[in-house]
Amino acid sequence: MLCQFAFKNFKSFKNEAFLDFYAENISEMKETLIKGKNNDEFLPVVSLYGPNGGGKSTVLEALAYLRNFVLYNLRAFNPSSIGKAGLLALNIKNISKDIFYKFDADSSNRPTEFNILFQTEKNEFKYEIALMDGQISVENLYCRPLCTENVKMIFERSDSEILTCDEISGFPLDKVSVTMPLLSYLGILYDLEDVDDAFKWFIKTFVLDYDEPASDWNIAIPKKKSEQDVMIGILQHMDINITGIRVVEDGKGEITNIFTEHEIDGNKYELNLMEESSGTRKLFTCLAQIITALHEGFFVVADELDAKLHPKLLRYIIELYKDKEINKKGAQLILTSHDMVNMDSSVFRRDEIWFCTLGCDNSSNLYSLVSFVTPNGCKVRKDASYSKQYLEGLYGADPYITKGFDWMVGNEQ
Numbered sequence: 001m002l003c004q005f006a007f008k009n010f011k012s013f014k015n016e017a018f019l020d021f022y023a024e025n026i027s028e029m030k031e032t033l034i035k036g037k038n039n040d041e042f043l044p045v046v047s048l049y050g051p052n053g054g055g056k057s058t059v060l061e062a063l064a065y066l067r068n069f070v071l072y073n074l075r076a077f078n079p080s081s082i083g084k085a086g087l088l089a090l091n092i093k094n095i096s097k098d099i100f101y102k103f104d105a106d107s108s109n110r111p112t113e114f115n116i117l118f119q120t121e122k123n124e125f126k127y128e129i130a131l132m133d134g135q136i137s138v139e140n141l142y143c144r145p146l147c148t149e150n151v152k153m154i155f156e157r158s159d160s161e162i163l164t165c166d167e168i169s170g171f172p173l174d175k176v177s178v179t180m181p182l183l184s185y186l187g188i189l190y191d192l193e194d195v196d197d198a199f200k201w202f203i204k205t206f207v208l209d210y211d212e213p214a215s216d217w218n219i220a221i222p223k224k225k226s227e228q229d230v231m232i233g234i235l236q237h238m239d240i241n242i243t244g245i246r247v248v249e250d251g252k253g254e255i256t257n258i259f260t261e262h263e264i265d266g267n268k269y270e271l272n273l274m275e276e277s278s279g280t281r282k283l284f285t286c287l288a289q290i291i292t293a294l295h296e297g298f299f300v301v302a303d304e305l306d307a308k309l310h311p312k313l314l315r316y317i318i319e320l321y322k323d324k325e326i327n328k329k330g331a332q333l334i335l336t337s338h339d340m341v342n343m344d345s346s347v348f349r350r351d352e353i354w355f356c357t358l359g360c361d362n363s364s365n366l367y368s369l370v371s372f373v374t375p376n377g378c379k380v381r382k383d384a385s386y387s388k389q390y391l392e393g394l395y396g397a398d399p400y401i402t403k404g405f406d407w408m409v410g411n412e413q
Helices: 056-071 083-090 182-189 193-203 213-217 225-237 278-296 311-322 386-391
Strands: 002-008 017-020 045-049 112-119 123-132 135-145 152-157 162-164 205-209 244-249 255-264 267-272 299-303 332-336 353-358 364-368
Touching: 002 056, 017 056, 017 364, 045 056, 045 311, 056 112, 056 123, 056 182, 056 193, 056 205, 056 299, 056 332, 056 353, 123 193, 135 182, 135 193, 152 182, 152 193, 182 193, 193 205, 205 278, 225 244, 225 278, 225 311, 278 299, 278 311, 311 332
Parallel strands: 045 332, 045 353, 205 299, 299 332
Antiparallel strands: 002 017, 002 112, 112 123, 123 135, 135 152, 152 162, 244 255, 255 267, 353 364
């Protein structure tokens, strides 16, 4: 589970942004919260709202960037435990060096910083890393076994030295390139229980990026028949008349075609998946990963998940994460959205709605609805009309143009 995430000097964010998955002490929807082993309560879902260019996708990019930076070297080492198919499914993107905030002369001389707190089945980890021009200036990993107060330093890395716990004290870490995280180096090459536990959390983080047009064609079908049946069941609950899926493979096991089965008046018909609506195809790009995440307790980062989806379909996906009978292992979802229908107290808690907006210096700010204070000094009530107040600009992240563009040139009379 993701507990907290902070980052600084990354793209549109000049100052530190802080995202919190710890549940606030508020009364709504307590039955949907994920219970941690220390009796902490965590949010299953966070939805980010804001105007285009406000920075909401950048928050997800920061999470994805950190995850890709940690996993990037898997592409070179390709351990047998991952394999070619697994690497493709991980969708590890290339790492850019040019990630600092651009609207400030000094930002290029300051590091981009990431700080993440997350839990696995056994441990809580705090991982910190700072980057300058693609090189690591600071990297620290700390581990605390759950249900204890004992924090262990696994390693602390700076420009001048590397400190480690006894377990890895003899390792040649000073030879590791400044472009490679020690977490990656140790996680890939050595069998270390705590390090493996932390490294695999990043492997179990799925990134679904629908901001890129090509992602609409990243069709995924569950391998297991039982998971295919779950996917078909979800589609039918969404009132999509698909009763079966037929996958055609070549002699090498590569998928060459996909057909959907429809039953009408007792007769069965097939359509090529490309003949289905764009919304149905969109579901085929995300449901397999969502089903896996829910079964295994993975973390999902989904940019533009609501694109091409009816609000009721998006709400159904959100409610899967909030249903403890379905989400039994603490899976979590963070998404960006422009959907006003679901910005409602019947769908989200106030601490599950977050906003991104630009400040006067063109830098992004991140804050939650539950922390927002109205101009009269009051917190937003749980029975408020969130979407109405948002569109009215009350929350400071108004997505609409407030002035008409002056098309006239000159001062014609």
